[in-house]
Every structure is written in C-alpha cells, then in structure tokens.
Amino acid sequence: MAGSERLICAASELAEGGRGVRFEIERHGQTQAAFVVRYDGKPYAFLNQCGHVPVELDWQPGEFFDTSRLYLICSTHGALYHPRSGHCVGGRCAGRGLISLPVVERDGQVYLLHTLTTESP
Ligand code: FES
Incomplete structure (x- = not known):
C-alpha cells in the first residue's frame, strides 16, 4: 500500500550489530530485496x-x-x-552507497515508511 507503514x-x-531481517519491497514496478539491521541503537534499512x-x-x-560488527559488507x-x-x-x-529505506521503531516493532511494499518472503 502506498504512503503507509508496513x-x-x-x-x-x-x-546491535547482529543479524538483520530480510524483506521485500515493490519499487519501480519490481519486487526488490531489502534488509534492516540495528546499529547504534536504531534500525536502518537498505535495498539489498x-x-x-x-x-x-x-x-x-x-x-x-x-x-568488526561496525560495517556492512558485501x-x-x-x-x-x-x-x-x-x-x-x-x-x-x-563511492556508490546503498539505497536507504525509511524505517521507524515504535512500540516494540519496526516499520517501513511510505514505500510500496509486498509481503515478506
Ligand atoms: S558485488 Fe559487492 S563488492 Fe563487488
């Protein structure tokens, strides 16, 4: 759903610095792999x-x-x-970085913001 949280x-x-969670998003008409990790106490998500x-x-x-648990590595x-x-x-x-995705942590849950999405695998 567009313009909502998921x-x-x-x-x-x-x-912190541990295993991430994989998910998928719908972007430019395609299903694309993405992930979220925790760093410095906050969740950060990117296209995979x-x-x-x-x-x-x-x-x-x-x-x-x-x-080192400090950097993401390919x-x-x-x-x-x-x-x-x-x-x-x-x-x-x-010099080419990852494409970040907006996420928020609230009430013990992590949500993806304002992105066309599909169901998790
Ligand atoms: S494909 Fe990721 S560093 Fe080459």
Missing part, C-alpha cells in the same frame, strides 16, 4: 543491492555485518558500507 519485524529481532554489482550483500541470509567482493548512512567506506563500491 510492519517489518519485532524490534527484539534486531540485535551492492553498489559495485547489483547483487545481494549477505553472505548468509541476514548476515550483513563484517567481523559477501561477493568485500565492499564496506556504513550502517547508518549506507555510504561506501571501502572496497569496490567506489
């Missing part, structure tokens, strides 16, 4: 699409952080992204 997951599913080659980032489903060639902004901070992303 429940992604329970806030408790997102541990590397800035180098448009492949999904996670090396195991939901595993987006590098071993499992294909190791590009690093800042988990707050999605900006490229190293590797083959070459």
Whole structure:
C-alpha cells in the first residue's frame, strides 16, 4: 500500500550489530530485496543491492555485518558500507552507497515508511 507503514519485524529481532531481517519491497514496478539491521541503537534499512554489482550483500541470509560488527559488507567482493548512512567506506563500491529505506521503531516493532511494499518472503 502506498504512503503507509508496513510492519517489518519485532524490534527484539534486531540485535546491535547482529543479524538483520530480510524483506521485500515493490519499487519501480519490481519486487526488490531489502534488509534492516540495528546499529547504534536504531534500525536502518537498505535495498539489498551492492553498489559495485547489483547483487545481494549477505553472505548468509541476514548476515550483513563484517567481523568488526561496525560495517556492512558485501559477501561477493568485500565492499564496506556504513550502517547508518549506507555510504561506501571501502572496497569496490567506489563511492556508490546503498539505497536507504525509511524505517521507524515504535512500540516494540519496526516499520517501513511510505514505500510500496509486498509481503515478506
Ligand atoms: S558485488 Fe559487492 S563488492 Fe563487488
């Protein structure tokens, strides 16, 4: 539904620097993979699409952080992204960041805002 909120997951599913939650959105008429992680106490969501080659980032489903738990890493060639902004901070992303999606945490739930969506996988 356009212009509304959509429940992604329970806030408790997102541990700081831990496993993310995958979901899908409808964007430009296509279903696209996305994910949300928790960093510095807040949820941050992005399209699951590397800035180098448009492949999904996670090396195991939901595993987006590098071993330092400070950056998001692409499992294909190791590009690093800042988990707050999605900006490229190293590797083959070459300045091309992730596409961020608006999310909010409220009453123990994490919602996607103002985006055309489809059901979670
Ligand atoms: S596809 Fe992600 S770094 Fe190359």
